[in-house]
Amino acid sequence: MNSQTEPIELLIDRLHRASGLDYETLAPLRTLPASIREFSRNQTIAHEGERLDQCMLLLDGFLVRSLDTREGDRQILSFYVPGDIPDLLTLELPTMDHSVACISDAKVAVIPHAPLREICDRSSAITFALWRETLIDGEITRRWVRNLGRLQARERIAHVLCELYIRLDAVGLASQPIHLPVTQSDFADAMGLTAVSVNRAFKELREEGAVTVSRRELVIHNWPRLAHIAQFDPIYLHLPPTAGS
Amino acid sequence: MNSQTEPIELLIDRLHRASGLDYETLAPLRTLPASIREFSRNQTIAHEGERLDQCMLLLDGFLVRSLDTREGDRQILSFYVPGDIPDLLTLELPTMDHSVACISDAKVAVIPHAPLREICDRSSAITFALWRETLIDGEITRRWVRNLGRLQARERIAHVLCELYIRLDAVGLASQPIHLPVTQSDFADAMGLTAVSVNRAFKELREEGAVTVSRRELVIHNWPRLAHIAQFDPIYLHLPPTAGS
DNA sequence: CGCCAGGTTGAAGTTCCTCAAAATTTGTGG
DNA sequence: CCACAAATTTTGAGGAACTTCAACCTGGCG
Numbered sequence: 001m002n003s004q005t006e007p008i009e010l011l012i013d014r015l016h017r018a019s020g021l022d023y024e025t026l027a028p029l030r031t032l033p034a035s036i037r038e039f040s041r042n043q044t045i046a047h048e049g050e051r052l053d054q055c056m057l058l059l060d061g062f063l064v065r066s067l068d069t070r071e072g073d074r075q076i077l078s079f080y081v082p083g084d085i086p087d088l089l090t091l092e093l094p095t096m097d098h099s100v101a102c103i104s105d106a107k108v109a110v111i112p113h114a115p116l117r118e119i120c121d122r123s124s125a126i127t128f129a130l131w132r133e134t135l136i137d138g139e140i141t142r143r144w145v146r147n148l149g150r151l152q153a154r155e156r157i158a159h160v161l162c163e164l165y166i167r168l169d170a171v172g173l174a175s176q177p178i179h180l181p182v183t184q185s186d187f188a189d190a191m192g193l194t195a196v197s198v199n200r201a202f203k204e205l206r207e208e209g210a211v212t213v214s215r216r217e218l219v220i221h222n223w224p225r226l227a228h229i230a231q232f233d234p235i236y237l238h239l240p241p242t243a244g245s
Numbered sequence: 246m247n248s249q250t251e252p253i254e255l256l257i258d259r260l261h262r263a264s265g266l267d268y269e270t271l272a273p274l275r276t277l278p279a280s281i282r283e284f285s286r287n288q289t290i291a292h293e294g295e296r297l298d299q300c301m302l303l304l305d306g307f308l309v310r311s312l313d314t315r316e317g318d319r320q321i322l323s324f325y326v327p328g329d330i331p332d333l334l335t336l337e338l339p340t341m342d343h344s345v346a347c348i349s350d351a352k353v354a355v356i357p358h359a360p361l362r363e364i365c366d367r368s369s370a371i372t373f374a375l376w377r378e379t380l381i382d383g384e385i386t387r388r389w390v391r392n393l394g395r396l397q398a399r400e401r402i403a404h405v406l407c408e409l410y411i412r413l414d415a416v417g418l419a420s421q422p423i424h425l426p427v428t429q430s431d432f433a434d435a436m437g438l439t440a441v442s443v444n445r446a447f448k449e450l451r452e453e454g455a456v457t458v459s460r461r462e463l464v465i466h467n468w469p470r471l472a473h474i475a476q477f478d479p480i481y482l483h484l485p486p487t488a489g490s
Numbered sequence: 491c492g493c494c495a496g497g498t499t500g501a502a503g504t505t506c507c508t509c510a511a512a513a514t515t516t517g518t519g520g
Numbered sequence: 521c522c523a524c525a526a527a528t529t530t531t532g533a534g535g536a537a538c539t540t541c542a543a544c545c546t547g548g549c550g
Contacts, residue, residue: 049480067391070476075391092377097384097481098391121369128365131376132337138383139342141390146312146320146343148393149437153538183496192394194539199498214497215547231315235294236342398506428528442506444530459529460515 007034007057007109014083017240018136019129026126028119034109039102041181046100052090054112058082061106062181066189067098076190078141079103079164079182083171089134091116104181132238139236148192151231156191157201158230161211165220166234177217205229252279252302252354259328262485263381264374271371273364279354284347286426291345297335299357303327306351307426311434312343321435323386324409324427328416334379336361349426377483384481393437396476401436402446403475406456410465411479422462450474 012026034057039045045063046052063080077098080086086100091113120127140163147156164182168174184198191198205211210226212219220226257271279302284290290308291297308331310322322343325331331345336358365372385408392401409427413419429443436443450456455471457464465471 065387067387069391069395073395075394077387077390089380089383092373093380093384093483095480095483097483098387120373124366124369124372127369127372127376128337131372131379134376134383135334135338135379138334138379138386139338141383141386142310142312142322142343144390145322145386145393146314148390149320149434150314150318185496189394195497196499196540197538200538203498235340238338238340238342429530430528439507440529441508441531444528445506448530 007036007059008032010059010083010109011057011085015126015129015133018238019125019132020240021125021129025123026129028123029126032111032115032119034111037108037110039106039108041102041105044099044101045108046087046090046096048096048099050096051094052087052096053094053114054110055085055087055091055116056100056108056110058084058086059107059109061102061104063100063106064103064186064190065098065100074189075192076186078137078144079160079190081164081167081171082173085133088130089137091120091130103183103186136238139238143236144190153191153193153197154201154204155229155231156193157187157198158205158210158226159232160187160191161205161213161218161220162227162230162232162234163237165218166237166239170237170239177219179216180213180218181216252281252304253277255304255328255354256302256330260371260374260378263483264370264377265485266370266374270368271374273368274371277356277360277364279356282353282355284351284353286347286350289344289346290353291332291335291341293341293344295341296339297332297341298339298359299355300330300333300336300361301345301353301355303329303331304352304354306347306349308345308351309348309431309435310343310345319434320437321431323382323389324405324435326409326412326416327418330378333375334382336365336375348428348431381483384483388481389435398436398438398442399446399449400474400476401438402432402443403450403455403471404477405432405436406450406458406463406465407472407475407477407479408482410463411482411484415482415484422464424461425458425463426461428461 008029012023012029015021015026016023045056048067058080060082063086065077065086066074067077068074090096120130147159151159164180165174165178168178184202185195188195188198202213205226208225208229210222210229212221253274257268257274260266260271261268290301293312303325305327308325310331311319312322313319335341365375392404396404409425410419410423413423418424429447430440433440433443447458450471453470455467455474457466
């Protein structure tokens with residue numbers, strides 16, 4: 001994901017690839033204004049209860065959605081990688097019922113709702129393409145439910161590594177070693193575990209020769225083994241046939 | 246949810262209430278064909294991998310989405326109650342990556358994709374209203390992730406009872422005792438537990454005076470207590486102001 | 491150089507699971 | 521409507537997975 005490119009062109013390319021729309025159909029998006037904003041690690045971008053009138057296209061860095069318990073335990077609900085539009089759903093559900101935060105320094109392109117909605121009013125193809133993005137987001141979340149409910153710690157960790165690898169690969173960010181600005185604590189909060197368990201899961205995966213994760217860098221030594229441990233099947237990501245492994 | 250009414254009118258009423266669209270805007274939906282189909286308990290309606298060219302509006306009974314592990318453990322990903330359109334997402338993602346099944350006898354109205362899509366092409370308001378339905382489905386799933394990841398067995402069970410109560414109330418099916426055709430095994434598969442743990446959770450909730458669940462009937466004795474145990478906040482359901490508790 | 495966030499490891503405790511048996515309810519055919 | 525079978529619920533006892541607590545290590549950075 002080259003953030004030098006015009007952000008709107010990135011969005012257009014993504015929708016072209018994901019939904020197969022031609023550039024002419026997507027052309028109206030070129031009228032969208034987009035201002036760049038930068039955030040630093042651990043900054044909360046959108047708070048629970050807040051009402052948004054804009055969306056963010058993530059250009060650089062990793063974001064998460066998260067929701068805490070009363071006791072203050074954090075649960076990460078999804079990871080977002082460059083190219084994603086984490087709060088696209090606010091176009092129709094403007095009130096946040098959870099938070100969006102940075103787990104690394106991040107750069108985003110801010111797109112106001114109003115002009116985006118006008119484009120949607122005129123182009124059902126674009127609306128469907130955006131709808132599709134939110135549906136895939138939902139499919140990922142559903143897969144997490146299965147993983148949290150029925151897989152063991154080591155399998156869950158393997159699965160989230162598979163997911164992130166494939167998603168990063170789809171935007172050209174998966175050359176090994178893969179930069180993953182995600183602490184073991186973050187993985188714990190995502191997979192319903194503690195940092196200690198995550199650490200032990202990584203150790204097992206390392207000793208099995210599947211992956212090495214160290215210093216925010218992931219090396220996949222044996223993809224079939226990792227995918228097997230994770231019970232990973234990328235179909236749920238609904239990627240275009242060209243992308244993915 | 247009165248299934249004697251024309252199914253399409255039910256859909257129109259739902260979108261009117263949820264998205265605030267007037268009946269004139271929703272009128273094009275009246276041209277939709279809808280055929281009634283009935284299913285019996287434990288029947289799988291849509292299988293993983295299947296490609297669908299129609300959606301179902303649930304008229305009577307309960308459906309679930311589910312996804313199994315390699316070992317055959319089932320994880321329920323969501324419950325659907327009358328008025329819901331469980332596979333609306335297939336309009337844009339026709340290939341199922343998990344299954345939809347009946348946990349009770351069920352009656353659905355089948356709506357082919359093609360005419361629905363044509364209506365969407367002409368009415369962005371209707372498209373947004375349908376999009377919204379799938380977004381709320383996603384919000385519910387996200388809440389489950391938090392619950393599976395960070396709440397204890399008793400709290401998770403309390404939460405799913407709260408969720409079902411509010412959702413049933415929104416369609417007029419929440420008069421006590423509330424009919425819930427969900428076995429303890431189903432609750433276990435939904436909350437990432439075993440039937441034994443679910444049984445013990447129910448026992449605790451009963452002894453605390455919160456709820457009684459027996460013979461597929463739910464009685465809520467102390468709603469504030471139940472909601473407190475569950476850390477339940479209905480905002481995530483994005484119901485219209487009139488509905489809900 | 492020393493602080494500090496993050497990573498690693500061990501030991502003990504807790505929650506939930508597994509296994510097993512009995513009680514109860516539901517469904518079915520006569 | 522009864523009798524029997526199947527499914528579901530309930531309870532107990534023991535075990536496994538994960539958490540908690542605590543200590544120590546490591547590397548990056550002021």
